[in-house]
Amino acid sequence: MIGDQNKIIVSPKQPYFVMATSRYYKAVVMDYGISHFYSFNNDVIGNEVIAVPDGCIDMLFCCDDKQPYANICGTVLQPRIVNNKRSYFFGIRFMPGLSFNFNHVAMSDFVENQIPFLEVIKNKELFDTITTSRDFNNQIQAFLKMYIPLYQQSQAEDKNRNLKQFLLKKISATAGQIKVSELAETAGYSVRTINKVFSREFGLPPKIFCKLIRFQHLLSNLNNFDKNIFDANLAQLSIELGYYDQSHMIRDFYELTNTTPGKYVHSLKEIEYNKRLIVI
Known part of the structure; x- marks a missing residue:
C-alpha cells in the first residue's frame, strides 16, 4: 500500500525555451x-x-510594456510553437498532477491548450505585479505569496494526494517503463481507479503519460552527453530506457521533437546550451 511519498524525481525540460x-x-x-x-x-x-x-x-507571463499577457499552458503532445514575440517572459512549471486545483477547469482541458490566466485565476493585481516587473526574484515572491495558501488548502482537500505522489514517483523511478496493471497492483488499486485518477488529475491516460516521462528521461540523457554521439551510445540508451530497439527510440524522439537525437545533440553543442542555462 502507499504512504507519504517524498523526493519525487521529475525534472521536466523544455530545451527549445533555452535555445530561444x-x-x-x-x-x-x-x-x-x-x-x-x-x-x-x-x-x-x-x-x-x-x-x-x-x-x-x-x-507563462509575457511582460511586454504595451501588450502583456499570461496563459496557463497544458502539455503538448507534439512539438508546437508557443510564442515568437520578442519580449521578457516569466514562467512557472508545475510538477505533473501535483499543483493546486484550477477551479472550474479540468486538467484534460489544458492538454494541447493555452487558457488565459485571468480566465482561470481572477487575480488582476498579481497579473499586473508580475507583468510590470523584470526582477526574477520579486516575481517569484509575488507568485508564491498568492499560490502557497491556495496550494495548502488544495492539498488538505485532496483525497488522492498520496496516490498521485506514489504514481508519479513510481513512473519517474522506472523512467516511464511500467504498465498500468503494474501501477495498480503496486499501489493496491484497480486498473479502473488508476485510469480514472490519471484522467482527472493528470489530464492524460497513464500509458501516454508514461511515454512522455520516458521521452523526458531521454532528453535528460542526451543533454548530458559530453562527447560526440555515436550509434553505440544510442543503442545502449535505447536498451536502458526500454525501447524495442534504437530505431524505435529515434522514431519516438522524432515524433516528439521533429528532429533526431543526433541532430538534437549537435544543436546543443552548436549553441553552447549549458552556457545559456543559468541555474540560480
Missing part, C-alpha cells in the same frame, strides 16, 4: 507542486519558443 534566448534563468523549487521558475528574453533571431511534451502545466 541568450540567457535562461531557472530557479529550482521541487516543492509545493512546483518544479521550477524560469525567465528569459526571447532574443535569439530565428529561434522560436517551441514546447515539447512534458506532461506538465506551465504559467
Whole structure:
C-alpha cells in the first residue's frame, strides 16, 4: 500500500525555451507542486519558443510594456510553437498532477491548450505585479505569496494526494517503463481507479503519460552527453530506457521533437546550451 511519498524525481525540460534566448534563468523549487521558475528574453533571431511534451502545466507571463499577457499552458503532445514575440517572459512549471486545483477547469482541458490566466485565476493585481516587473526574484515572491495558501488548502482537500505522489514517483523511478496493471497492483488499486485518477488529475491516460516521462528521461540523457554521439551510445540508451530497439527510440524522439537525437545533440553543442542555462 502507499504512504507519504517524498523526493519525487521529475525534472521536466523544455530545451527549445533555452535555445530561444541568450540567457535562461531557472530557479529550482521541487516543492509545493512546483518544479521550477524560469525567465528569459526571447532574443535569439530565428529561434522560436517551441514546447515539447512534458506532461506538465506551465504559467507563462509575457511582460511586454504595451501588450502583456499570461496563459496557463497544458502539455503538448507534439512539438508546437508557443510564442515568437520578442519580449521578457516569466514562467512557472508545475510538477505533473501535483499543483493546486484550477477551479472550474479540468486538467484534460489544458492538454494541447493555452487558457488565459485571468480566465482561470481572477487575480488582476498579481497579473499586473508580475507583468510590470523584470526582477526574477520579486516575481517569484509575488507568485508564491498568492499560490502557497491556495496550494495548502488544495492539498488538505485532496483525497488522492498520496496516490498521485506514489504514481508519479513510481513512473519517474522506472523512467516511464511500467504498465498500468503494474501501477495498480503496486499501489493496491484497480486498473479502473488508476485510469480514472490519471484522467482527472493528470489530464492524460497513464500509458501516454508514461511515454512522455520516458521521452523526458531521454532528453535528460542526451543533454548530458559530453562527447560526440555515436550509434553505440544510442543503442545502449535505447536498451536502458526500454525501447524495442534504437530505431524505435529515434522514431519516438522524432515524433516528439521533429528532429533526431543526433541532430538534437549537435544543436546543443552548436549553441553552447549549458552556457545559456543559468541555474540560480
